[in-house]
Amino acid sequence: KAGVTQTPRYLIKTRGQQVTLSCSPISGHRSVSWYQQTPGQGLQFLFEYFSETQRNKGNFPGRFSGRQFSNSRSEMNVSTLELGDSALYLCASSLEAGPAYEQYFGPGTRLTVT
Amino acid sequence: AQKVTQAQTEISVVEKEDVTLDCVYETRDTTYYLFWYKQPPSGELVFLIRRNSFDEQNEISGRYSWNFQKSTSSFNFTITASQVVDSAVYFCALSEGVNDYKLSFGAGTTVTVRA
Numbered sequence: 283k284a285g286v287t288q289t290p291r292y293l294i295k296t297r298g299q300q301v302t303l304s305c306s307p308i309s310g311h312r313s314v315s316w317y318q319q320t321p322g323q324g325l326q327f328l329f330e331y332f333s334e335t336q337r338n339k340g341n342f343p344g345r346f347s348g349r350q351f352s353n354s355r356s357e358m359n360v361s362t363l364e365l366g367d368s369a370l371y372l373c374a375s376s377l378e379a380g381p382a383y384e385q386y387f388g389p390g391t392r393l394t395v396t
Numbered sequence: 397a398q399k400v401t402q403a404q405t406e407i408s409v410v411e412k413e414d415v416t417l418d419c420v421y422e423t424r425d426t427t428y429y430l431f432w433y434k435q436p437p438s439g440e441l442v443f444l445i446r447r448n449s450f451d452e453q454n455e456i457s458g459r460y461s462w463n464f465q466k467s468t469s470s471f472n473f474t475i476t477a478s479q480v481v482d483s484a485v486y487f488c489a490l491s492e493g494v495n496d497y498k499l500s501f502g503a504g505t506t507v508t509v510r511a
Contacts, residue, residue: 313497315498324502325487325501327498327499338496379496381431381448381491381497382448382494385443386443387433387442387443388440389438
């Protein structure tokens with residue numbers, strides 16, 4: 283069974299631009315979560331999606347948004363990029379919503395904002 | 397306030413030594429889940445264990461063992477007879493409630509095992 287895939291793996295953008303990251307969950311998984319990892323703030327929760335609905339959102343500005351499609355694939359978008367948005371963005375999927383189900387992480391997308 | 401505290405930033409040991417990673421959490425929920433993840437240099441987080449707040453039984457999986465104590469809000473992780481392949485960053489995480497998958501991670505402990 284294929285794992286969680288994230289595209290692209292590496293991305294370089296300029297301050298002020300916008301970016302879209304993609305996540306394909308494990309086949310059959312309906313819940314997708316996103317996390318941001320930076321050296322300064324560590325791992326921080328961004329969003330959780332289940333059945334195309336955002337169930338939870340972390341403490342991030344409105345420039346960070348996401349969505350989930352009917353096939354459970356998810357995208358996250360960051361508009362008006364800032365230098366501080368440089369980070370590893372991790373996507374995770376689980377069979378159903380809720381922590382009773384094991385969550386599998388993808389390899390991440392490394393975003394660099396210059 | 398930090399919900400998960402991993403007091404040890406870095407631990408360096410020689411192969412075959414035991415390593416214990418501390419994790420202290422804070423929550424007002426009666427139902428919650430605790431996790432340990434391993435992040436090798438490749439960057440991908442690898443799930444190690446999940447424990448819910450009603451299951452205080454300690455667990456052993458091969459060279460890994462976990463000690464969950466609600467009385468001290470701790471969920472410590474021990475690697476017995478460490479190997480070079482155990483070198484990684486280890487994260488403890490907390491998810492509060494039963495419906496939401498909203499992990500609060502600790503800062504992580506970098507474990508370096510020297511041959």
